[in-house]
Amino acid sequence: MAVPFCLVSPWRFVRSARLVHAFRIPALQLHTTGSAMGATVEDFNHAKAQLGTLKKDPGNEIKLKIYALFKQATQGPCNTPKPGMLDFVNKAKWDAWKSLGDVSQDEARQQYVDLISSLVAAEGPAKVAAEPAGSTAAAAFETLLVTTEDNITTIRLNRPQKKNAITIQMYNEIIKALELAGKDDSVITVLTGSGDFYSSGNDLNNFTKIPEGGIEQMAKDSGELLRGFVKAFIDFPKPLIAVINGPAVGVSVTLLGLFDVVYATEKATFHTPFSQLGQSPEGCSSYTFPKMMGVAKASEMLLFNKKLTATEACQRGLVTEVFPDSSFQTEVWTRLKAYAQLPRNSLALSKQLVRVVEKERLHAVNDQEVERLVERWLSDECMNAIMSFFQAKARL
Structure with missing residues (x-):
């Protein structure tokens, strides 16, 4: 993980x-x-x-x-x-x-x-799940597959051999892909994963090189990257839909409160193991999760590391709808293609009306969460928790 x-x-x-x-x-x-x-x-x-x-x-x-x-x-x-x-x-x-x-x-x-x-x-022959026939490349990325077809721009996390763990490069490429999708002629934008995982969270290789400024500089740089990453989701101008094709961990889960619709296969799970690692929530989840679920249910996830099934996530408002795995891709993409036939400007303006009241609050929450995380990353408690995690994996 x-x-x-x-x-x-x-x-x-x-x-x-x-x-x-x-x-x-x-x-x-x-x-x-x-x-x-x-x-x-x-x-x-x-x-x-x-x-x-x-x-x-x-x-x-x-x-x-x-x-x-x-x-x-x-x-x-x-x-x-x-x-x-x-x-x-x-x-x-x-x-x-x-x-x-x-x-x-x-x-x-x-x-x-x-x-x-x-x-x-x-x-042997590769199987590309759920890629709409006839799609065309919208931009060239190393860690993503970005395509536009039928008025839908699809951003697909593309490290299936690593369970779509998010590298620093992928963070930057997602920011860029969202920027381009926000300006193109598509009606809706979809984020999904290649392979069996939606995303296993942050890739541990992100922080193997200590910069000249030491741990403090690393924490600062990581905080700024995270701040900009979450901001790209808060400010995205069009309907943004998550298609959760498998397990989701960490930041890939906490961001879901910033999507307009979240569809999941019945095989998906949702896990935010922050306190287990001496850390704290991000992705505005400290605000969006209690608002969706209530404080007690949100605390089970964000404080006590409870992993949710797709059905539980739907019951708590994190997921819009759950589909049988056997028909997930067919049903979801049929629905998305129908959505993409709606008037583009009408959808974008309607989204902005729904979100405008919250945007200032979300940006403030993002800033607060990043500040707290930078403190956490520099703490002995966090370092000891991460050390224990590594050592436990080494014994497996």
Whole structure:
């Protein structure tokens, strides 16, 4: 389980050091099978999308090759300073990129496409759940699949092999995707996940690199990222619908009070284990949850880590409607396509009327929650709770 925003303990670095020993890889020598013209940018973007459909973890060595080829293809030979000796994960990535030497960007792009194609072929035909037929790409992202079709812009969290755990890059890409969707010609915007999970919460790798300002700077930067992330949902101008295709954890749950409609499969669960990790709520949930559920029911979730089934979440007002898993995607997308035929401006203006009274309050709550979380991240209590969590996982 990935956890909500947190600071990683020194124990994490020890664990990373063990992983890096396994990361050591030979120089990349991939056979190019493409045409003499090489892979096009379209081929490259298609390969990026295919990467997100992989069901099996290809292993650390292959992931480092993928990372190195991507960097070489998009930026050319490695030209960044070598990370410090204690920055184990980023040092392994840097070494992999550096090992490509002067391989051209065109050649790296071709090798990237060939490698992803071979991984996809090894798994057999991919099944893309609930992607409306004929959809077209709205923007190119590394951690998301963003498409627009039938007046619907769909933002799909696209790290199924990591249960859609949210990285720093994904936070920034979601902010950007919402900004673009708010300005495009679509009528409604949908957020959902690839694979079996909606999202397992925050990715622990977010905080493996301590900045020059130390833990205090990390906490400050994380707080500002979270503040901007939640703000993007508060200010979103169109109807925003969550399609919860599987379990949801942490910030992916707390944000649901900012959506206009939430549809869930019966297999979904909702978990906010903040106090278990010495932390406190975010996503305006300290305000929206008590308003939806009542204080006692909200406290069960936010204080005492109660995990809700989809039916329980619906009964408490967190979810609009629950669907049988076997017909979830068909029923939901049929309904969404009907919604998307309604007048665009009418829907947007109506949403603004519903939300305008709350916006100022929500922004104030967001600020308060971020301030409290920054305090929590710097506390011994939080660090000890996270250390215990890591050690418990290591014993599994």
